[in-house]
Amino acid sequence: MAVSGAAMVFFLLFHALMNLVSIFSESGYEAICEFLGANWYAVVGTIGIAALMSIHLVFAFILSWQNYKSRGSDRYAVVAKNEGVTWASRNMLVIGLIVIIGLALHLYNFWYKMQWSELCGNEPASGIQLIKETFGNTFFSCCYIVWLFFIYLHLSHGISSLMQSIGWNNEVWEKRITAIAKVLSALITLMLVSVVFYYWIIY
Amino acid sequence: MNFTLKIWRQHNADSKGGFETYKVEDIPPEASFLEMLDILNEGIVRKGGDPVAFEHDCREGICGCCGLYINGHPHGGFKGTTTCQLCMRKFKNGETIVVEPWRAKPFPVIKDLMVDRSALDKIIQAGGYVSCHTGGVPDANAVLVSKHDADLAMDAASCIGCGACVAACKNASAMLFVGAKISQLELLPQGRIETEERVKKMVAKMDELGFGNCSDTRACQAVCPKKIKVTNIARMNRNYLWAKLKGKH
Secondary structure, three states, rough: HHHHHHHHHHHHHHHHHHHHHHHOHHHHHHHHHHHHHOOOHHHHHHHHHHHHHHHHHHHHHHHHHHHHHOOOOOOOOOOOOOOOOOOOHOHHHHHHHHHHHHEEEEEEHHHHOOHHHHHHHHOOOOOOHHHHHHHHOHHHHHHHHHHHHHHHHHHHHHHHHHHOOOOOOOOOOHHHHHHHHHHHHHHHHHHHHHHHHHHHHOO | OOOEEEEOOOOOOOOOOOEEEEEEEEOOOOEEEEHHHHHHHHHHOOOOOOOOOOOOOOOOOOOOOOOOOOEEEEOOOOOOOOOOOOOOHOOOOEEEEEOOOOOEEOEOEEEOOOOOOHHHHHHHHHOOOOOOOOOOOOOOOOOOOOHHHHHHHHHHHHOOOHHHHHHOOOOOHHHHOOOOOOOOHEEEHHOOOOOOHHHHHHHHHHHHHHOOOOOOOOOOHOOOOOOOHHHHHHHHHHHHHHHHHOOOO
């Protein structure tokens, strides 16, 4: 979970930086789309990300099932909130499933019309045109903002949790790691959401 | 002080339990939670009833026997406090208090509020020890230990094995307990030698006994009466990964 999660954090960071280019230079963004396209390295990368995502999802279900069994059939009659326990940390599976639903919409809106289309021998759609059409639509923009909020929730817990899982947390770095996780997840989300807002409201 | 108690009653592990309501009156504010239960039981016994079974021993927060789930929190939810150290003045007069046993598959109910926590002992038996030759007492300065490491080891060693971490964790994970027990030995030179073997054996036993996985909610740290930190889990994970990578047993 931690290793596949870490790889996806790097992918998201890379994705967010690429998307940000579209605000500053349309031609620059088109060049990135063309550079990736259906070239072998982009296809290998896509397969790699899909494999990591599948591993992450399968492990999430296996571990959640094991945890459910460990809790047993008798449940507490009263459950109170404990200090320092975030809602996101207790609901990572549900948040993750919402992220997957949003991902399906995102793949249809962009990947299917770009890389997949090119792999099928058709002319791929223009990346910048797709951005303008998708985020120019209020319904899609609202869906993306909600989706990105859930991505933020997933990342805000996931990044610090992966550091804990691989054993990089310690007494000195505990608060720093939590802060880095929050800043990094906010940064990734803000970069992604700024593109939605730019083409929805400002553009 | 007067209270209404909703207490989980269960005859044995196989029978079906349920809540029973009791009224307790004239409880001194300075009485501990266990003393309040003693007063309740005196009343029940006087009427010829079956007293509420609950575990207790030292009653000064050291032994880890008194584990009750009070109003949705292990040990009542007051920071750094075990059930036996919890005074009734912490509650409001006339309050309804819900008392349940620890609920986790590896902790089956024995009777009422008593659960079988021997699973934690089995984890210790699997590797929570130091093997050494006995002999004369070495000089105090023969094995040097830094103050930093000694403090961390001492903090980890303060775990009383009450199982509140398991009770609070939504996954019934015992990783805070196991992490603390591994840390207290691993941080000192005498225990460090067997770290790799120890961590593999204790984690394997923990999994075998049916405890869940850590999803880092940190509920265990929030409720621990000895304020054991989740950094002990990270230390255990670090040791476990290293031991697995080396592959030595």
